[in-house]
Amino acid sequence: MTQISRQTRIANIDVSAFRVPLKKPWVSAAHAITHHEHILIEIELEGGVKGIGWTSTMGNAGLAVTALARSYLAPMLIGRSIYEHEALWTALWRRSHQPGPGGIAALAVAGFDLALWDLRGKLAGLPSRNLIGGEASHIEIYASAVNLHLSEKALVEQTKEFLDLGNKRFKIKVGRESLEEDLSRIAAVRAVIGDRPLMLDANQRFKPGEALQRINAYARFNPVWMEEPMASDDASSHARLAANSPVPIALGEEVSTRFEFWNYVSTAAVHYLQPNVLKVGGISEWLKLAHLGNCANLFIAPHGALEASVIVAPAIPGCYAVENIDGGSFVDQGIAFETMKIENGTVTLPDLPGLGVEFDMATLASYRSDPNAEIPLADPKKFYDNE
Template sequence: MKIVSVEAKAYRLPLAEPWISAKYRITHHELVRTLITTDTGLVGTGWCTTIGVGGLAISTLVNAYLALLLKGEDALNNERIWEQLWQDLHFAGPSGLSTLAIATIDIALWDLRAQYARLPLWQLLGGMRETVPVYASAVNLHLTEDELLAQVERQLSEGYSVFKLKIGRKDSAEDVARVRAVRQLIGDQRTLMLDANQRWSAGDAVRLCRELSAFNPAWIEEPILSDDIAGHAHVRNAGGVPVAIGEQLGNRFDFWNYVRAEAADILQPNVWKVGGITEWLKIAHMAQVANLSIAPHNALELSAHLVAAVPNATMVENIEGGNLADFGIVQKAPEVHNATIILPHTPGHGIVFDEDALAQHLLPEGAPVVRELTTHAGL
């Protein structure tokens, strides 16, 4: 199955409402979609998203540099292709834009492989389970306490029993009050996770985790700067709350450095950030050897396949307003019913984009992008 052509395009997708966390105010996502056509007539689809910047750089990396390396290659040689692309881009950076670009290709290749095998992607990857649980997530730090509780009440009515709450306000007493209020609303039998988006110093994280531990959080996500492995180990050892990390990490070596430093309890690889499915699986299996759970960050449509594939993956994140269906750009994608996704049995990953809807958001190559993405530290 020889590769005939590779083409990537970038799109800018407006959020229905801005997302505000302890780190950013986000108004748009940028999506890069890569199509790989083979001499069999099969076409593989891969994509990634970023929070408002980088889409044109990623599509240019694919079209101007990587596409030429792929033409004529057998599309079934996933490992060889991944390694070649990663080594080719390594000097430019072993993660970041490099792995985001590789991810769009790698996901398309796995889509092709599953189509060729006439298997759904989750089954080709391992077939551990046919349904996966989903937890409710939202970028909601800016909501008032009453608005936050109304959001959680709606999520409860939709069947969710696991919730992730943004924290990291300037006044930590507000964080404590909001966590207390949500815990009282959902009760003691449901699961609550907390996400600080790298807001604190290690010392502050330990102090606040000790205070927040009274509300029995299942984890504290990114309590401090993700570059600080030793700091996360300190928070994990002294804070009294399990530590989750991975949203900002870019490859298996980043994750291994956390594992060997005993700095995390739950790993959260993002399939786009780590360079696609090939690398994501390595991280998941490494975590299994270390007896750690995997709870992938974002990418609901692909994460559902990944969680269904491996035994140590736990659940899929559904970030309110951030999935492909929320942007109105897909004809077909996994649907969440009663906090569960039932995996499809159609070959491949099963995502079908709405070409007309997607075309309305195309970013022309070389065009300057007027955008609003600001560091947010005022809450």
């Protein structure tokens, strides 16, 4: 065995899960989220180098992801070279595909894929983004929040806080029971931010006819996009909507496979493609989906997953600003040390070899998941603040 092969062969894998409470609940038209679940995957090479990847859920199914990763996928990689990355990704995906492609399977694969990219960066002595074609040291972000439950007054105050921090782009939730409520809230935010870019997100709230009606009403406020107006499984209805909507359609947050994305791209059902690095199976697959969107001349806008999105965004020319969800970063949750600086609507990227994330393992230890825990479902209406 050569020294090079020993340095790159996988010797051990550790999978651990943590359930971290959010400082403030996230409430959209679809969910009430009180915790995030983070699954860390540490891969150690025969030469002793370690890489850490992660995958996350919004408080749901993290234990299932952990079990799939630990019991079924991790053993497949022992003894393999980390530079077989396409073969490794495909093998993990095929093993996960039989019980159901996408969803839990994609989340599990993503954790391994990120750990492998972390290792490749560390062995090269470079940030992983450099290895995939991203040389930028600064990228733009937009201020986002899961805030449908806030009163209009509280929503305005939150927006003012984001503006005071130097943010230049903003996204808010829509989908209140009353269209008039939505319009009043959008108008109030528009009054605060002026003509700065504003995105709207309905989290799959509407049926087709209602979606077009709402979007026609929202259009007067000149939103950059209307995100997830309908069920993400319904590509055909989105194609009809996109052909008639006065506002560009954005989606991808809950689309997992390249075949699902192809259904949207090939039918002109979307204008802003939003693959989430974790939900599509990691960096390797995200790049393919971004290139798919480029082939159709679409905007590429990474969804959520800030720490992963800042790795891939610099590699795609013309990529839209990265989403910074209030309270959603690892630093916001108190589980990682600050390695990148966010100010004035931009993020300064770390020069650390690998993915550039340093977890606070001592803090995380207090949130370790109980594999036998029963996780209750939160009611969104419980959190509504109607003044």
